[in-house]
Amino acid sequence: MILGLPLIFFPSSLLIQGGLVVDGLGGEGRIASIRVKNRVIVEVGNLTPLLQESVIDATGMVVSPGFIDAHSHAAGGILKEPSALSQLTQGITTAVVGQDGGWDQPLEKEAAEIGAVKPSLNFAFFSGHGGIRRQVMGSDYKRAARDEEIDRMSGLVDADMKWGAVGMSSGLEYDPGYYSTTSELMRLAKAIAPYKGVYISHVRDEADSAFTAFSELVEIGKSSRVTSQISHIKLGSSSVWNRADDALKMIDKCNIYADVYPYLYWQSTIAALVPSRDWEDRKIWEKGLADVGGPHNVRLTKYTPDRSWEGYNLEELGKKLGRDPISIIQEILRKTTDGEASQSVVVTAMQESDLVKFIRHPRVMFCSDGSIGGSHPRGAGSFPRVLGRYVREMKVLSLGEAIRKMTSLPATVFGLKGRGVLRPQAIADICIFNANTITDRATPDAPKTLSVGVRDVMVNGEWVLRDGQVTTATPGQMVKRGK
Numbered sequence: 001m002i003l004g005l006p007l008i009f010f011p012s013s014l015l016i017q018g019g020l021v022v023d024g025l026g027g028e029g030r031i032a033s034i035r036v037k038n039r040v041i042v043e044v045g046n047l048t049p050l051l052q053e054s055v056i057d058a059t060g061m062v063v064s065p066g067f068i069d070a071h072s073h074a075a076g077g078i079l080k081e082p083s084a085l086s087q088l089t090q091g092i093t094t095a096v097v098g099q100d101g102g103w104d105q106p107l108e109k110e111a112a113e114i115g116a117v118k119p120s121l122n123f124a125f126f127s128g129h130g131g132i133r134r135q136v137m138g139s140d141y142k143r144a145a146r147d148e149e150i151d152r153m154s155g156l157v158d159a160d161m162k163w164g165a166v167g168m169s170s171g172l173e174y175d176p177g178y179y180s181t182t183s184e185l186m187r188l189a190k191a192i193a194p195y196k197g198v199y200i201s202h203v204r205d206e207a208d209s210a211f212t213a214f215s216e217l218v219e220i221g222k223s224s225r226v227t228s229q230i231s232h233i234k235l236g237s238s239s240v241w242n243r244a245d246d247a248l249k250m251i252d253k254c255n256i257y258a259d260v261y262p263y264l265y266w267q268s269t270i271a272a273l274v275p276s277r278d279w280e281d282r283k284i285w286e287k288g289l290a291d292v293g294g295p296h297n298v299r300l301t302k303y304t305p306d307r308s309w310e311g312y313n314l315e316e317l318g319k320k321l322g323r324d325p326i327s328i329i330q331e332i333l334r335k336t337t338d339g340e341a342s343q344s345v346v347v348t349a350m351q352e353s354d355l356v357k358f359i360r361h362p363r364v365m366f367c368s369d370g371s372i373g374g375s376h377p378r379g380a381g382s383f384p385r386v387l388g389r390y391v392r393e394m395k396v397l398s399l400g401e402a403i404r405k406m407t408s409l410p411a412t413v414f415g416l417k418g419r420g421v422l423r424p425q426a427i428a429d430i431c432i433f434n435a436n437t438i439t440d441r442a443t444p445d446a447p448k449t450l451s452v453g454v455r456d457v458m459v460n461g462e463w464v465l466r467d468g469q470v471t472t473a474t475p476g477q478m479v480k481r482g483k
């Protein structure tokens with residue numbers, strides 16, 4: 001036996017050497033190495049390789065915790081594409097799903113379906129108020145819920161929390177959440193309080209009445225004594241533009257959180273431009289178009305009845321057809337409301353000065369609000385866009401602070417234990433990227449184009465992306481609150 005060998009022989013460990021280690025807690029990082037063994041980080045510092053240890057050279061690269069997507073819609077697409085390349089190439093290692101009110105089945109079943117496809121990345125879950133409301137009220141949901149219905153909903157929220165949900169989500173611009181009263185939401189949020197869950201909401205209005213909607217969220221959190229968070233915060237109409245400071249003051253004063261995606265445009269159907277359903281009334285469209293700054297800010301990205309219209313904004317389309325934009329909108333709706341035909345628009349409705357303030361603020365974390373293979377570029381570009389455009393080019397915030405808001409901030413708020421930080425005993429979710437080149441490439445015309453700059457991604461101690469290529473590993477876990 002060679003003396004001393006057993007002490008230095010750790011065949012299963014791996015060393016990531018010489019990168020700029022940005023640990024996720026907000027500091028700017030230092031050159032160091034990281035040793036990973038069995039799925040856990042065991043050492044961080046000035047380390048030399050052990051005998052037979054595999055070594056990854058990270059010289060010139062940033063080594064950070066894997067990113068946590070605070071508002072993700074990857075739960076649908078993952079069933080078809082478990083490798084989730086569009087998420088891994090953004091450096092995302094945990095997608096927080098069940099957003100905007102969630103799904104139409106118990107969370108445990110949803111999580112089991114995702115777990116069964118063996119995804120490359122981790123998933124954490126919100127219990128969905130909308131899905132639960134539908135389970136209890138069925139198709140008779142266009143009204144306030146009765147007391148005993150709220151009690152039953154509360155029991156279902158409790159079951160999801162017992163399973164390990166990180167909190168409860170609502171989507172109050174959508175059916176069936178739209179019909180819920182503030183007091184219903186307050187009573188249901190009480191069900192998450194014993195678990196220290198988070199109430200997260202796509203609030204009732206993201207345009208003219210955004211501030212009233214934010215206030216409702218604050219009241220729900222206060223009365224139920226839970227932490228609350230505004231989903232994909234935005235000021236989406238001209239009457240609230242340039243009021244980011246007011247929104248952030250409210251966030252600070254009320255100790256709430258928000259998440260944001262780094263784009264100035266939302267994507268939906270053209271009907272989402274106006275709250276009314278009286279589409280033949282020209283006045284509602286005059287206001288709807290004025291609210292977003294004019295017809296040039298509404299771009300038709302999909303229109304199956306006439307594909308030659310796709311790609312034009314409404315001002316261009318008006319000139320091309322010699323018609324006014326409102327009659328075009330009305331025709332689009334007439335031809336797509338029933339049957340197979342479909343349409344979608346990308347609407348530039350936010351101000352960059354507001355977005356920059358949200359991106360910079362310490363209580364605002366990052367999200368994609370994106371899906372796998374979706375038609376908004378945020379699904380493939382959000383995190384590299386923050387690091388490329390807003391950190392490197394515009395210097396809105398430092399690299400260390402941006403990474404904190406992508407990692408330890410969501411991990412702490414959502415109770416994802418042992419994640420979001422690079423230190424001994426932490427779970428080895430790691431992203432290695434080039435800070436000089438990381439960039440989003442997806443656009444409204446090519447929304448699935450992958451980002452560049454993320455070289456390697458490790459999930460639970462296994463490489464899922466190496467040199468920009470997916471591996472065959474399937475280490476993604478269904479992460480539960482506090483575990």
Ligand SMILES: [Zn+2]
Pocket residue numbers: 100171202231232
């Ligand atoms: Zn939403």
